[in-house]
Amino acid sequence: MEQVIFFSVAAIALASAVYFVIARNPLYAILALIVTFFSIAAMYILLNAQFLGIVQIIVYAGAIMVLFLYILMMLNLNRADESKKQNLTKFIGVFAACILFIGLLGAYKGLGTGTYGIGVDSSIGLTKNLGRLLFNEYVLPFELASILILAGIVGAVLIGKKDL
Amino acid sequence: MGEVNSFIQAVPLEYFIILSSLLFCLGVLGVLIRKNAIIILGCVELMLNSVNLLLAAFSSYKGDGNGQILVFFIMVVAAAEVAVGLAIIAMMYRNTKSVDISIFNKLRG
Numbered sequence: 001m002e003q004v005i006f007f008s009v010a011a012i013a014l015a016s017a018v019y020f021v022i023a024r025n026p027l028y029a030i031l032a033l034i035v036t037f038f039s040i041a042a043m044y045i046l047l048n049a050q051f052l053g054i055v056q057i058i059v060y061a062g063a064i065m066v067l068f069l070y071i072l073m074m075l076n077l078n079r080a081d082e083s084k085k086q087n088l089t090k091f092i093g094v095f096a097a098c099i100l101f102i103g104l105l106g107a108y109k110g111l112g113t114g115t116y117g118i119g120v121d122s123s124i125g126l127t128k129n130l131g132r133l134l135f136n137e138y139v140l141p142f143e144l145a146s147i148l149i150l151a152g153i154v155g156a157v158l159i160g161k162k163d164l
Numbered sequence: 165m166g167e168v169n170s171f172i173q174a175v176p177l178e179y180f181i182i183l184s185s186l187l188f189c190l191g192v193l194g195v196l197i198r199k200n201a202i203i204i205l206g207c208v209e210l211m212l213n214s215v216n217l218l219l220a221a222f223s224s225y226k227g228d229g230n231g232q233i234l235v236f237f238i239m240v241v242a243a244a245e246v247a248v249g250l251a252i253i254a255m256m257y258r259n260t261k262s263v264d265i266s267i268f269n270k271l272r273g
Contacts, residue, residue, distance in 0.1 A: 001174075002170060002171045002173075002174035002175055003174055003175055005171075006171075006175045006179060010179075010183050013183070013187065014183070014186055014187070014190075017187055017190045017191075017210060018190060020190075020194070020203075020206065020207075020210070021190055021193055021194040021197070021198070021207070026200055026202060026203060029203055029206070030202075030206060033206050033209070033210065036187075036210065036213070037213060040213050040216075040217055043180075043183075043217055043220075043221075044217075044220055046171050047171070047172070047220055047221060047224040048171070048172070048224055049220045049223070049224055049232055049235075051232070051236075052216075052220055052232055052235055052236070055236065055239060056216075056239075059239050059243060060209075060213065060239070060242075063243065064209065064242070064243060064246050067246060067247070067250055068202065068205075068206060068246075068250070071202065071250045071253065071254060072202060074254070075253075075254065075257045075263065089197065090197045092196075093193055093196030093197035094193060094197070096192070096196060097189045097190070097192050097193035097196065098189075100189050100192055101185060101186065101189040104185045104188075104189070105182075105185065108178075108181055108185075111181075116177050116222075116225040116226060120172065120224070120225065120226065120227030121227050122172070122224075124223070124224070124227060124228070124229040124232070125220075125223075125224060125229070125232060129229060130229055130232055130233065130236075133229045133230070133233055134233055134236070138233055138237075141237060145237060145240045145241075148240065148241065148244055149240065149243070149244055151244070152243070152244030152245075152247050152248055153247065155247075155248045155251070156247045156248050156250075156251040157251075159248065159251040159252055159255055160251040160254055160255060162258070
């Protein structure tokens with residue numbers, strides 16, 4: 001039963017990711033990417049990482065992808081006029097990605113994961129436990145992240161403004 | 165404390181490794197073969213997400229919450245990166261009326 005759920009969600013994620021890569025229309029591509037992010041959020045929830053699942057839906061599927069769609073519609077790129085790339089370039093790209101995948105599989109070959117997942121505590125992904133960890137051990141990175149976000153806001157305004 | 169998750173018992177960790185690798189390779193493929201700058205930024209997001217999924221899977225299978233904190237910080241950095249990247253793309257479009265990266269080769273020697 002659990003394996004059926006896993007394979008269904010994984011199939012949705014992979015199919016929408018493939019469509020995202022090959023779609024001609026950028027709008028449909030971004031919508032397919034949203035489906036991928038939702039299925040990754042489902043994976044987080046299946047893994048008992050509920051906090052990450054909710055953050056994935058709010059931040060990625062919500063904020064970031066809405067930003068993508070907003071830029072896409074603001075720039076009026078909602079048409080499939082992508083100049084054709086040569087077939088040789090595409091073939092080399094597919095070949096390189098396949099080689100990368102095979103190389104990664106080879107790297108995993110000696111990985112011993114037999115003892116993982118046996119009798120682990122499944123409550124670590126709850127917001128309560130993660131929050132306790134975040135505000136006890138990771139307070140300084142948390143504050144630095146807020147500075148990073150502030151720098152990102154200032155940088156985006158600085159780049160995006162016409163005459164500054 | 166919490167009960168043992170039956171999903172983690174039934175699905176081996178290797179499945180998550182394979183799934184994350186496939187998603188990562190799809191992101192690399194998109195960066196290599198697409199020409200639309202917005203789609204390329206989305207492919208980078210796809211790669212970040214596959215790495216996040218793998219980190220969360222290892223964290224859950226090991227019963228250690230530190231990996232999920234790292235995923236949280238990666239999401240923070242990704243949000244800042246997308247804001248700046250989309251601002252750069254909007255500026256590129258304002259200057260050239262296009263987001264096709266094949267005309268942004270002016271820095272070529």
